Amino acid sequence: MGSDMLTCRLENGLQVQLKEIHSAPLISSWVWYRVGSRNERPGITGISHWVEHMQFKGTPNHPQGEMDRVISREGGTWNAFTYLDWTTFFETMPANKVELALNLEADRMVNSLFDPQEVTSERTVIISEREGNENEPLFRLGEALQRAAFTAHPYQHEVIGEMTDLRSMQRDDLFNYYRQHYNPANAVLAIAGDFESEAMLELVRKAFGPLTTGKRATPVVADETPPTAEQRVDVSGPGETTFIQVAYRAPRANHPDFFLLSVLDSLLTGPSGLNMFGGGGISNKTSRLYQRLVENQLAVGVHGGLSATIDPYLYDVTITAAPGRQVADILKAFDEEIDSLRQDTVTTAIIERAIKQARALFVYGAENITNQGFWLGYAEMFASYQWFETYLQRLAEVTPADVLRVAQEYLSSEKRVVGVYHPAAEGGSYA
Amino acid sequence: MRKPSLRNTLPGSDDTLRAVLPNGVTVLARGNHHSPSVVFHGYLDTGALRDPQEKLGQADFTASMLTRGTRARSFHQFFDLLESSGASLGFSGNIHTTGFNGRALTEDLPLLLTLLRETCETPTFLVEYVEKMRAQLLTGLALRAQDTSDMASLTFDQLLFREHPYARPEDGYPETVARISRDDLAAYHADHYGPRGMVLVIVGDVEPARALDLVGAALGDWQNPHQSSPVVLPEFTPPAEETRKHVSVDGMVQSDIVMGGSGPTRKSADHLPVSLGNNVLGQFGMYGRIGEVVRERSGLAYYAYTRLNSGVGPGSWEVSAGVNPANVEKTIQLVKQEIAKYLNEPVDSEELSDSQANYIGRLPLALESNSGVASALLSLERYQLGLDYYREYAGQIRAVTPEMILEASRRYLDPQKLAIASAGPTG
Numbered sequence: 001m002g003s004d005m006l007t008c009r010l011e012n013g014l015q016v017q018l019k020e021i022h023s024a025p026l027i028s029s030w031v032w033y034r035v036g037s038r039n040e041r042p043g044i045t046g047i048s049h050w051v052e053h054m055q056f057k058g059t060p061n062h063p064q065g066e067m068d069r070v071i072s073r074e075g076g077t078w079n080a081f082t083y084l085d086w087t088t089f090f091e092t093m094p095a096n097k098v099e100l101a102l103n104l105e106a107d108r109m110v111n112s113l114f115d116p117q118e119v120t121s122e123r124t125v126i127i128s129e130r131e132g133n134e135n136e137p138l139f140r141l142g143e144a145l146q147r148a149a150f151t152a153h154p155y156q157h158e159v160i161g162e163m164t165d166l167r168s169m170q171r172d173d174l175f176n177y178y179r180q181h182y183n184p185a186n187a188v189l190a191i192a193g194d195f196e197s198e199a200m201l202e203l204v205r206k207a208f209g210p211l212t213t214g215k216r217a218t219p220v221v222a223d224e225t226p227p228t229a230e231q232r233v234d235v236s237g238p239g240e241t242t243f244i245q246v247a248y249r250a251p252r253a254n255h256p257d258f259f260l261l262s263v264l265d266s267l268l269t270g271p272s273g274l275n276m277f278g279g280g281g282i283s284n285k286t287s288r289l290y291q292r293l294v295e296n297q298l299a300v301g302v303h304g305g306l307s308a309t310i311d312p313y314l315y316d317v318t319i320t321a322a323p324g325r326q327v328a329d330i331l332k333a334f335d336e337e338i339d340s341l342r343q344d345t346v347t348t349a350i351i352e353r354a355i356k357q358a359r360a361l362f363v364y365g366a367e368n369i370t371n372q373g374f375w376l377g378y379a380e381m382f383a384s385y386q387w388f389e390t391y392l393q394r395l396a397e398v399t400p401a402d403v404l405r406v407a408q409e410y411l412s413s414e415k416r417v418v419g420v421y422h423p424a425a426e427g428g429s430y431a
Numbered sequence: 432m433r434k435p436s437l438r439n440t441l442p443g444s445d446d447t448l449r450a451v452l453p454n455g456v457t458v459l460a461r462g463n464h465h466s467p468s469v470v471f472h473g474y475l476d477t478g479a480l481r482d483p484q485e486k487l488g489q490a491d492f493t494a495s496m497l498t499r500g501t502r503a504r505s506f507h508q509f510f511d512l513l514e515s516s517g518a519s520l521g522f523s524g525n526i527h528t529t530g531f532n533g534r535a536l537t538e539d540l541p542l543l544l545t546l547l548r549e550t551c552e553t554p555t556f557l558v559e560y561v562e563k564m565r566a567q568l569l570t571g572l573a574l575r576a577q578d579t580s581d582m583a584s585l586t587f588d589q590l591l592f593r594e595h596p597y598a599r600p601e602d603g604y605p606e607t608v609a610r611i612s613r614d615d616l617a618a619y620h621a622d623h624y625g626p627r628g629m630v631l632v633i634v635g636d637v638e639p640a641r642a643l644d645l646v647g648a649a650l651g652d653w654q655n656p657h658q659s660s661p662v663v664l665p666e667f668t669p670p671a672e673e674t675r676k677h678v679s680v681d682g683m684v685q686s687d688i689v690m691g692g693s694g695p696t697r698k699s700a701d702h703l704p705v706s707l708g709n710n711v712l713g714q715f716g717m718y719g720r721i722g723e724v725v726r727e728r729s730g731l732a733y734y735a736y737t738r739l740n741s742g743v744g745p746g747s748w749e750v751s752a753g754v755n756p757a758n759v760e761k762t763i764q765l766v767k768q769e770i771a772k773y774l775n776e777p778v779d780s781e782e783l784s785d786s787q788a789n790y791i792g793r794l795p796l797a798l799e800s801n802s803g804v805a806s807a808l809l810s811l812e813r814y815q816l817g818l819d820y821y822r823e824y825a826g827q828i829r830a831v832t833p834e835m836i837l838e839a840s841r842r843y844l845d846p847q848k849l850a851i852a853s854a855g856p857t858g
Contacts, residue, residue: 024799026799065716065723073792075793076796128685131685238682239573282514282518286507286510357514359536360536361517363468366465368800369799
């Protein structure tokens with residue numbers, strides 16, 4: 001671990017990660033909770049995300065609206081995200097104002113009000129958020145694909161939740177869930193920026209030290225049987241454009257094969273950024289699937305997605321079909337490219353190229369304090385910060401034989417779901 | 432390590448180089464050695480204003496083709512070099528300009544500038560790639576037609592700007608893009624691309640003087656004696672009455688609304704007062720007054736906010752919201768009431784003080800990354816605001832009063848003359 005890092009655990013169980021970066025007079029502070037849609041059961045899908053929303057609705061000390069005002073007045077930015085394995089809240093502030101953020105986060109970790117009227121109002125806001133998502137063909141397709149890819153694991157549900165659950169959940173469901181999962185023992189506080197670590201630790205102790213400990217969340221994860229046969233999902237909806245998604249079962253982030261699969265993804269669909277904030281991306285015009293599908297005018301775009309998760313999730317490839325092209329022709333070309341990767345060893349030069357691209361993306365992401373704070377806590381949600389720090393080194397150890405083995409193991413058609421979005425304009429129908 | 436202070440994070444004339452090459456390229460450069468990378472942002476002085484009505488999208492199409500092969504390199508050779516370096520280079524067609532952005536590890540800046548020169552000067556417009564790009568653009572337009580937010584925004588521009596060129600989409604329509612030939616693109620490039628009026632801002636791990644040398648070596652001898660003169664923008668008259676249009680996008684679950692009026696130019700004295708007023712109306716915190724009424728109190732929308740678009744020509748001042756189709760009318764009425772209230776009396780001093788503090792406090796965050804600084808410097812050059820603009824910014828913000836905001840806002844927004852566009856399912 002770098003010498004600019006300080007890590008410790010407060011007596012109440014709160015894990016603290018501090019990283020000094022003196023490039024700008026800013027500090028980014030993140031609170032990460034080990035709770036996400038992975039912790040949900042049928043009937044309360046979407047509850048993690050809804051509880052996240054309720055954290056902006058006030059405490060006795062910070063009434064609704066006051067928190068926004070406090071952060072915004074100082075020129076700070078703040079937001080929150082809920083994903084499969086985690087929920088996180090961040091503030092990036094001028095360095096001399098960070099105590100405001102710490103006090104606010106400590107307060108809402110245990111004192112959020114969940115006023116019944118606010119719950120009612122937020123229900124329609126979240127339903128509106130979901131309706132906005134439903135306007136998107138790729139949301140409709142992705143949701144169907146996710147549902148088909150898992151039989152028991154909570155990863156089968158979209159983070160935003162099922163509409164029926166959003167309509168039926170009650171205030172006490174939300175409040176009890178909050179009480180169960182929001183506590184120091186189930187959280188990581190990650191702070192990056194322009195501070196002296198010892199002084200920052202004192203501020204952290206002052207804000208979070210008095211909170212009573214809780215328990216680390218126990219997820220409701222069910223055993224998921226590995227897939228044994230290819231599945232096909234067809235979705236119809238408005239529009240003129242056909243989309244294809246192919247999702248393979250991916251290893252968990254903490255598995256050695258995860259790094260190998262990320263190299264494989266880079267070869268297939270181009271380098272993917274690890275940065276949530278800033279950094280930009282690198283185009284994918286020389287990737288194998290772009291060359292095969294887009295250059296041959298079967299598709300107008302292709303990209304891959306590999307998420308770092310606690311349990312095995314999905315590696316998916318999304319293809320936007322070229323006008324007038326048949327799904328069967330596109331999938332045939334796709335399969336030929338995958339088969340080639342599963343049969344032939346790639347060159348060392350190709351792997352070195354993928355590593356330079358990853359190094360560049362790391363450098364670009366390092367410009368941004370918010371992004372650095374993000375990584376400091378994010379990596380702890382599925383592994384440890386060391387996972388992030390050793391990422392490039394582990395990529396450098398990848399060999400052509402590794403890539404071949406991983407392609408053979410993970411990119412087999414028995415382990416995938418193929419989803420197709422059929423536009424109404426081409427004969428699809430929709431309700 | 433030297434501790435950062437607010438002052439040395441804000442660019443100024445003492446740490447930003449500005450020079451104009453003999454061929455007319457303006458270069459701005461600022462060093463930042465915290466990370467071994469560089470970015471550049473810039474533009475060429477030509478854009479969609481020149482598009483013939485029957486070939487809307489021509490400037491955007493041309494910009495999209497620049498990286499699809501040059502005289503020196505094929506499409507594949509070009510991207511192999513770029514992507515192998517972990518670098519990026521992209522172009523976008525705007526109304527007045529053709530923008531570009533690049534990013535690379537420091538060691539690859541000379542390469543990136545070489546590729547910039549090639550793409551700007553010698554794109555080949557091979558028919559094969561023109562047709563591939565056309566298919567991509569048409570797919571993009573098909574997706575736009577199904578995007579309620581895009582369609583509401585497009586319709587709003589048509590209602591507000593009517594006969595003015597700002598009413599036209601830079602990416603055109605399917606039928607106009609279909610009409611653009613390979614020769615149209617090549618002719619457009621030959622007539623309008625050139626170094627005169629080009630601006631290039633480089634920020635990152637390179638000394639400004641060295642950056643200038645590199646730009647000089649890469650672009651200094653570029654000439655285009657045929658480069659056309661700038662286009663004169665027609666006069667704009669705001670609508671004299673309320674205008675309204677709904678675009679039907681069937682099969683959608685949510686509708687989008689975009690409504691509002693005109694806005695000041697970026698150089699207008701009205702810009703800062705209206706910008707601060709806009710912050711109060713629909714941005715501060717979780718979307719200001721509009722967000723409070725539409726999202727927080729009524730629970731009608733996941734997003735409801737305002738946006739002020741100010742450039743070299745007439746601006747627009749827009750309220751956007753995504754709502755259930757059954758709530759479109761109710762939301763429009765709520766927004767109209769809020770706009771009327773906003774224009775009826777000055778914002779209160781506490782609201783203004785909040786927004787002033789927000790504007791001043793957020794500068795370091797906006798300027799922390801190379802990209803943020805490059806974007807900010809490009810705006811300074813585009814609108815001739817002066818290299819010390821950000822150092823003097825706090826004083827200018829603090830000088831704005833509630834009365835200035837009200838007076839300036841009334842020149843642009845009128846609750847009786849709003850342009851109101853919506854897109855979503857009908858009935």
